[in-house]
Amino acid sequence: MLKIDQTCYRQLRRHGEETYPHECCGVLLGRVEDDDQRLVMAVARAGNTRTDSPQNRYNIDPRELIAIQRQARERGLEIVGFYHSHPDHPARWSPTDLAEAHWLGCSYVITSIEEGQARDTNSFILRGGEEAEKHFQDEPVEVASQIAETNTPA
Amino acid sequence: MKIHIPTPLRQYAGKKDTIEVQAGSVGDALFALTTIYPDLRRHLYTDEGKLRAFVNVYLNDEDIRYLLKESTPVNENDSLSIVPSIAGGSCACCCACRMNA
Numbered sequence: 001m002l003k004i005d006q007t008c009y010r011q012l013r014r015h016g017e018e019t020y021p022h023e024c025c026g027v028l029l030g031r032v033e034d035d036d037q038r039l040v041m042a043v044a045r046a047g048n049t050r051t052d053s054p055q056n057r058y059n060i061d062p063r064e065l066i067a068i069q070r071q072a073r074e075r076g077l078e079i080v081g082f083y084h085s086h087p088d089h090p091a092r093w094s095p096t097d098l099a100e101a102h103w104l105g106c107s108y109v110i111t112s113i114e115e116g117q118a119r120d121t122n123s124f125i126l127r128g129g130e131e132a133e134k135h136f137q138d139e140p141v142e143v144a145s146q147i148a149e150t151n152t153p154a
Numbered sequence: 155m156k157i158h159i160p161t162p163l164r165q166y167a168g169k170k171d172t173i174e175v176q177a178g179s180v181g182d183a184l185f186a187l188t189t190i191y192p193d194l195r196r197h198l199y200t201d202e203g204k205l206r207a208f209v210n211v212y213l214n215d216e217d218i219r220y221l222l223k224e225s226t227p228v229n230e231n232d233s234l235s236i237v238p239s240i241a242g243g244s245c246a247c248c249c250a251c252r253m254n255a
Contacts, residue, residue, distance in 0.1 A: 027240075062235075069158070084243070102162070103161065103238055108242075
């Protein structure tokens with residue numbers, strides 16, 4: 001289960017609308033509960049470095065991710081997943097999404113953007129004990145009115 | 155020096171997000187890390203002993219590929235960040251995707 005703060009949910013969908021017809025991308029910050037539920041308390045926009053094919057490809061610069069991770073740590077948050085958009089394409093993972101996914105145990109949230117409007121937002125958790133076994137599993141999404149951050153460093 | 159462990163690998167590193175090691179080079183630091191936590195090795199390295207292509211290693215804010223790779227010298231005040239790639243995208247050809255949808 002992915003539980004996401006309502007404001008964060010709107011933000012990631014809006015991001016996809018703003019970058020349309022290109023794919024947007026970003027990082028989901030929060031914490032993982034003992035029951036394997038992922039809580040998203042903040043989202044961090046990232047740049048898409050795939051300027052060669054931004055309409056159907058995205059890539060986040062590791063340097064940017066390091067900075068996001070550092071800021072998250074200071075807030076007592078951790079990376080629980082990533083989001084990106086599919087312009088005029090279903091909110092389902094593609095073979096490319098799977099091939100390029102390496103953060104086992106993290107959520108990958110995809111939003112379909114049709115003619116500039118956000119439609120479906122789905123989440124998939126990357127499962128598997130190692131790279132050769134990885135696969136996406138559908139993950140239910142619950143949009144919560146508010147999820148409080150803690151001040152306890154991760 | 156510190157080594158920052160990404161979320162997916164913490165379960166193989168005693169659930170820690172940061173590990174302290176003593177090393178003179180990036181390679182020595184990663185060797186120390188995988189000696190303390192052997193389960194990390196298969197996630198970081200191929201069977202041939204090379205860093206996996208999707209594993210980015212940054213010394214402070216520099217990609218080691220553009221330094222001296224694993225021979226890059228380090229000191230106690232440096233930090234290493236292990237950052238698996240984040241990429242993907244919809245397909246240009248929609249056959250498999252529409253079936254999946």
